[in-house]
Amino acid sequence: MSENKIALAIHGGAGTILKSRMTAELESEYRSGLKTALEAGWKILLNGGTSLDAVEAAVVELENCALFNAGKGAVFTHDGKNEMDASMMDGAAHKAGAVAFVRNVKNPIRLARLVMERTEHILLAGDGANEFAREMNVESAADEYFFTDFRYQQLLEARTRGTVQLDHATDEPQLIEEIAGFKFQVSNEKPETLNLKPEIKNLGTVGAVASDWRGNLAAATSTGGMTNKKFGRIGDTPIVGAGTYADNRTCAVSCTGHGEFFMLAAAAYDVAARMKYKSSSLIEAAEATVDYLRDIGGEGGLIAVDASGNIAAPFNSEGMYRASASADGGMKIEIYR
């Protein structure tokens, strides 16, 4: 009847994902987290649900998994709080919603959807966005929810040990650790007295893009932002056109990486613009955008789908946590190149 084909792609962040730092157990946990999220969204598409519901369900699962920097796994700000950003775009209705700096919201992607559906605005930030969350009665979570997790502590301690060992080899009081294209200062306190809060929690972004039976496209992205961020920095995740974009006529896109470069490139919209104005295919457009990002120094990647069920997931970093499902391509869960 129709040439529309359902497709779903998700990501859990891109960056310097080193095999040497990855244990078999941890890799298996990442894969399991991606699988749970993929299945949540795919089930909805298979049952004739909307792409909006599918990307929301997938991102909610990624937000609920402590391994990814979004929702439960959100990184800590300077004052040890979690401030999260999220955005969603509906490629059929040409509507979008986003939040920046929300605290104690269990699933920021749900709040972004409420901005899209219940307000005439697109981006709400800070105290105002938190007030909106209370007014909408979205599920809240205490500070502890975003922190305590046995498996998570294991990951933290592993990383900490690695960096402190390195630290012994230098005179510098601080060590720079590069993750996801960012340089982070890591304290050289002894492991046993380490304050595990600000500097070294999981990094990245999560996102999902989907095409449903009706050919409607949707994109969703969520992040815990930058660890120890200062000065109220906002990255690309809550920015429509930079971190997230969806338009039925072209594609749905969700980005992850060094946000500033994605903002300069208007990366998510750039994929759509190449398809619209240059007649590039989804794959060509997505790859050209990621190549351009590499050229300007922007490490990261993106996932994209079109209404024909094509999927692209290019990245210029060492790895990107990603998974996809489509009628043609089956299910894939990947981390490295």
Added chain:
Amino acid sequence: MSENKIALAIHGGAGTILKSRMTAELESEYRSGLKTALEAGWKILLNGGTSLDAVEAAVVELENCALFNAGKGAVFTHDGKNEMDASMMDGAAHKAGAVAFVRNVKNPIRLARLVMERTEHILLAGDGANEFAREMNVESAADEYFFTDFRYQQLLEARTRGTVQLDHATDEPQLIEEIAGFKFQVSNEKPETLNLKPEIKNLGTVGAVASDWRGNLAAATSTGGMTNKKFGRIGDTPIVGAGTYADNRTCAVSCTGHGEFFMLAAAAYDVAARMKYKSSSLIEAAEATVDYLRDIGGEGGLIAVDASGNIAAPFNSEGMYRASASADGGMKIEIYR
């Protein structure tokens, strides 16, 4: 030697600018405000200065003029404060800086430039952005600076009388006034007891785009945001790609209008994308973007220049405060179609 030609365009906002509401005296003040800003930037370009310095100087003048909704003329938020947004982009270095929700900063565009030049970030918002302002020692201004002004009061009272008269004709306790594509609730208090603070201050955005002798392009945009805004709404002004964009290879763009639609369209970048991917001329690209905005319901306009000194200033609203100067076209100051 070179085909580069200097050019400068500025705007002071677009929207429902009704001749019937405009007195000869007020129109003359608007024209005078635009002229001052245009000359400030043009002088820099003529003297061989950079497009960055030119757009900054022009926007500073517009921010200092109480008639426009930016800097001194910034509208009031819910709690009677002024929260301002601004952004700047350097088309040569491919860098950008922006601030959202800054308070008591005399010239937010200067702060946006400091974000571009002194940090690795692009967008700083809220308390963090204010902390950055203090650290950079930018000129601050007390709350009163953003309010008291004899001429400004005249404008306010004129508008108030108009709206209160209308109000008498309705049973509704509130009147909806539409300015710049937004609907605003206006209090029906008696003129003599009117609280002139939140609802009815000047609306819009200011901006400037320039091309200098070297063919370097720059764009700058600044706004006082939405009157009586709630929930921490961020519009297109501080969003690179939506309200502001500059790339030497294509154009420099500054937008004004109903911000949400400019965000959905990634309007400023869309002009560049049409030039880059579709080989449209500056004029064709700028007009196509504004036509598209009209099609999706986005009232407003934009100004754009390229490195050959071409200028475009299309809008789909009733008027746009605008002015331009170029070697070929001389000086123009316009308000209506």
